[in-house]
Amino acid sequence: MRSILLPLLAVTATACSPDYKVSPDVSDSPADDTAAPTDETHDTGTPPDGDTSEPPDEEPGRPIAVCDVYPNPVRPPTESATWDGSASYDPDGIPLTRYEWTLIAQPTGSTMTIEGTGPVRGGFVPLLGGTYTGQLVVTNEAGIESNPCTIDLEAIPEEDLWVEMYWQHSGDDMDLHMMAPGKSLSQKETNWDCYYANCDGRDGLEWGAAGTADNPFLDLDDIPGVGPENINIDAPESTGDYTVFVNDYPGSTYSAANDVTVNIYIDGTLLYSDTKTVTGENSYTTFATITYATRTVTGY
Numbered sequence: 001m002r003s004i005l006l007p008l009l010a011v012t013a014t015a016c017s018p019d020y021k022v023s024p025d026v027s028d029s030p031a032d033d034t035a036a037p038t039d040e041t042h043d044t045g046t047p048p049d050g051d052t053s054e055p056p057d058e059e060p061g062r063p064i065a066v067c068d069v070y071p072n073p074v075r076p077p078t079e080s081a082t083w084d085g086s087a088s089y090d091p092d093g094i095p096l097t098r099y100e101w102t103l104i105a106q107p108t109g110s111t112m113t114i115e116g117t118g119p120v121r122g123g124f125v126p127l128l129g130g131t132y133t134g135q136l137v138v139t140n141e142a143g144i145e146s147n148p149c150t151i152d153l154e155a156i157p158e159e160d161l162w163v164e165m166y167w168q169h170s171g172d173d174m175d176l177h178m179m180a181p182g183k184s185l186s187q188k189e190t191n192w193d194c195y196y197a198n199c200d201g202r203d204g205l206e207w208g209a210a211g212t213a214d215n216p217f218l219d220l221d222d223i224p225g226v227g228p229e230n231i232n233i234d235a236p237e238s239t240g241d242y243t244v245f246v247n248d249y250p251g252s253t254y255s256a257a258n259d260v261t262v263n264i265y266i267d268g269t270l271l272y273s274d275t276k277t278v279t280g281e282n283s284y285t286t287f288a289t290i291t292y293a294t295r296t297v298t299g300y
């Protein structure tokens with residue numbers, strides 16, 4: 001099921017090519033003419049990886065920036081992507097001296113940057129699901145800049161149920177909670193409620209059938225910042241409804257209004273996103289119930 005739905009999301013979310021390439025490959029670009037392949041110089045101007053990057057904007061006298069990123073999609077919050085501009089070139093053969101990668105778009109609630117220097121920037125680990133857009137400008141030894149290329153990196157949860165939360169103002173410790181199917185909020189903060197105190201890391205909680213596939217895990221926990229936190233389940237139970245709520249934990253006092261956002265993905269597709277304003281301390285705000293059997297999310 002997962003393998004069918006992931007490409008569908010990618011098409012919907014980006015209007016980009018659904019063809020995910022995991023490494024730069026200049027050898028399979030269709031040749032424009034019958035000239036002998038010249039992989040090292042790209043003297044035909046054909047975009048070496050044009051099916052995942054916007055085509056280079058050729059202009060006489062300018063170097064050409066060529067964007068790639070892999071793996072794509074990437075799995076939050078643990079898998080690392082690499083932005084790769086090493087296929088960039090100068091049609092006149094002038095050496096390139098500068099590669100400027102910039103993250104020009106990312107999901108709301110994400111504050112990432114592309115770190116490092118040079119054409120290849122690894123170690124990019126998205127915490128939130130969604131689209132991250134990188135832009136590259138290269139400069140040649142003569143000081144002439146290319147036009148920018150851009151490429152979208154999709155961060156798509158692999159778990160069949162993925163709940164993520166972030167909030168607006170730091171200094172206010174919000175906690176993400178999820179109740180097991182069929183359990184009421186009166187059982188919160190027991191082992192039928194997955195939250196920071198009992199569900200952190202890959203130990204999770206034993207819910208459902210024997211084995212870990214239907215167990216919940218809190219992958220990310222945050223206290224001083226603005227999140228994100230996330231709870232996920234590889235293969236959710238099909239009986240009953242999960243309930244997602246947020247506790248404004250009183251350990252850090254911040255009683256002014258704070259906007260809290262919860263996003264819920266089922267089978268890799270974002271089905272729910274809502275922002276609620278939370279004020280005061282130690283309140284419990286219910287966001288949604290999840291009926292996995294019918295792949296539905298009901299907001300409150």
Ligand SMILES: [Ca+2]
Nearest residue numbers: 174175222223
């Ligand atoms: Ca927290």
Ligand SMILES: [Ca+2]
Nearest residue numbers: 207208209211
């Ligand atoms: Ca289990």
Ligand SMILES: [Ca+2]
Nearest residue numbers: 248254255280
């Ligand atoms: Ca508060």
